[in-house]
Amino acid sequence: SNQPIKWQRVLLKVSGEALAGDHSQNIDPKITMAIAREVAAVTRLGIEVAIVVGGGNIFRGSSWAGCSGLDRSSADYIGMLATVMNAIFLQATMESIGIPTRVQTAFRMSEVAEPYIRRRAVRHLEKGRVVIFAAGTGNPFFTTDTAAALRCAEINAEVVLKATNVDGVYDDDPRHNPQARLLDTLTYQEVTSKDLSVMDMTAITLCQENNIPVVVFNLNKPGNIEKAIKGERVGTLIGP
Numbered sequence: 001s002n003q004p005i006k007w008q009r010v011l012l013k014v015s016g017e018a019l020a021g022d023h024s025q026n027i028d029p030k031i032t033m034a035i036a037r038e039v040a041a042v043t044r045l046g047i048e049v050a051i052v053v054g055g056g057n058i059f060r061g062s063s064w065a066g067c068s069g070l071d072r073s074s075a076d077y078i079g080m081l082a083t084v085m086n087a088i089f090l091q092a093t094m095e096s097i098g099i100p101t102r103v104q105t106a107f108r109m110s111e112v113a114e115p116y117i118r119r120r121a122v123r124h125l126e127k128g129r130v131v132i133f134a135a136g137t138g139n140p141f142f143t144t145d146t147a148a149a150l151r152c153a154e155i156n157a158e159v160v161l162k163a164t165n166v167d168g169v170y171d172d173d174p175r176h177n178p179q180a181r182l183l184d185t186l187t188y189q190e191v192t193s194k195d196l197s198v199m200d201m202t203a204i205t206l207c208q209e210n211n212i213p214v215v216v217f218n219l220n221k222p223g224n225i226e227k228a229i230k231g232e233r234v235g236t237l238i239g240p
């Protein structure tokens with residue numbers, strides 16, 4: 001397409017569920033390879049790509065808290081560790097096709113990955129490396145969507161591209177209401193007031209306060225990641 005490239009630096013959020021695909025294991029290697037290929041295509045155009053990975057395909061703190069006496073913080077630390085597994089898997093996949101990639105963790109795991117250092121992350125991006133941020137924000141009671149908003153603001157990325165298993169945001173639940181319409185655009189206000197389950201409140205509020213647009217789109221449609229990164233119309237755009 002001849003459409004001009006809109007973004008220079010993007011924050012791609014890949015949820016754990018999206019990574020699972022239809023594979024019987026937690027991670028579908030077809031999905032990680034598809035992500036790697038599409039990210040490779042845009043980095044070749046000079047667009048800088050940082051990624052925040054979720055961990056819900058392996059462990060979600062909130063659903064385990066309370067079980068067998070597990071306190072929320074412990075459960076959340078396990079969840080954060082799950083994101084590190086996804087990050088290393090994704091890094092290995094990217095590097096297998098020649099994309100230089102660094103993983104930075106929100107808490108120290110120095111034998112496995114770099115610690116998160118903002119200036120170093122930015123330097124990697126400037127050198128054309130993909131940076132994967134793992135372990136969320138490093139704090140229990142938060143989500144990787146919030147980590148995506150936070151890192152996006154910190155590294156001055158222009159947009160959060162939220163890759164999911166749905167085409168975007170609907171005006172109603174499409175699984176229960178066949179009449180539900182896919183929305184092209186939404187305001188932050190609409191997301192919070194209508195309680196549309198796009199992102200948690202902390203994440204969407206952080207985006208709103210820092211004027212970060214969010215694009216919600218379907219990772220499973222081939223070419224979508226590339227389109228979203230290039231700023232082409234895909235999914236739902238959330239903004240002021």
Ligand code: UDP
Nearest residue numbers: 016054055056061076079080136137143144
């Ligand atoms: N988590 C956390 N703090 C963070 C990010 C994540 O405690 O800053 C934990 C939390 O338990 C969460 C899990 O890590 O359930 C996996 O992250 P998330 O649910 O955001 O993954 P996704 O839904 O994107 O797959």
